[in-house]
Amino acid sequence: MKNQYLYNYILGIADNSLILGQRMGELCGHGPSLETDIACTNISLDLFGQVRSYFQYASKIAGDGRTEDDIAMLRKEREYKNVLLAEQPNTNFAYTIGRQFLFDVYHLAFLKELQKSTDLTLAAIANKCVKEVSYHERFSSDWVKRLGDGTEQSRQKMQEAIDDLWTYTDELFHLTESDKEMVSQGIGVDATLLKDAYYNSVKELLEEATLHIPDSKYFQKGGKKGIHTEHLGYLLSDLQYMQRTYPNMEW
């Protein structure tokens, strides 16, 4: 493929939204209240919509007949390049919110930069997504504050979720080979430059939510290279079930 780097780069961005969107979609009919259920699935829908734009573009670049659906549904686990954070399970509502919050702050900053990409398709997608993601970030930040600065029990659960998920945050700022290549061409975003501002905003909000900032210096990584936690396999078996069972089926 001529544009292998660009193709990989798009998939790296899109897989985060795809896998997180699938996680949020799991709450459909299972949210803690009707309003939060609808909110989580709305976020999921936004993310899937964004993923379609990315995969349609990737499919055009691949130019080998693979459709957006093939790219979304028919890859093997190691071929998904999402960050580990996105695939972490919905252990309880605090984990769902914690994961969303830690991702949203990054996602919003990332998209703001991607709008300046010299690749006009990516810039246009980012321009569209940034509006939706700023809404997600409001939602998840509000809930972190509400749970953190809530009852003793909600605070303890929110703290536990943040403590556990913290180890997956550093990976957001790692650059793959394709990332580096795209940054050098002015197409990609240099995520390393977003890191300080990210931790500053996250810490500020956690303080407001009366939560402790984890002091762990050990961080997990691997998702961007296709080395995932055990959770992804289960998620993919759900996600891919219909296409694997009834190949090429359509609604």
Added chain:
Amino acid sequence: MTTTKQNIDNDLVAILEKVSDPEIPVLSIMDMGVVRSAIIIDDTVKVEITPTYSGCPAMDVIGDDIKSALIKAGYKAEIDLILYPAWTTDWITSRGRKALEDYGIAAPLDAEADKSVLLEGKRLVKCTNCGSANTRMVSQFGSTACKAQFQCEDCQEPFDYFKCLK
């Protein structure tokens, strides 16, 4: 107000105005501002539409509806989905805003007011049933991606608010 060029052939306006948003049937896609261009080239109409929200499932249906309306009118149709410039609620026409209100969906406020309503709980959105501004946000997210849920504290009517998107 975001101004961007909208290029629609006069002969097509009447046809396109009859196509409505499948989720808000009182609202024509023209008043919604999702049709960005429609040009006749020989016997083919090239239409560009833009999604309100990325994941809006109505877009596929809208594309199909436009196609069938044009075919009925004797044209061939090609539909393209464009992302840039991104759709904004500013593109809803005043007739569209009125149709929303009549349907029971509060039309979007301006960006600043929207923010203070959704983030600070200010009471500015008027109830579509009784007109009172004594309303509260129930949830930032509603029955579709473009709406938030509200309730009127005076007449108790629950209603949707069309979120401002800039």
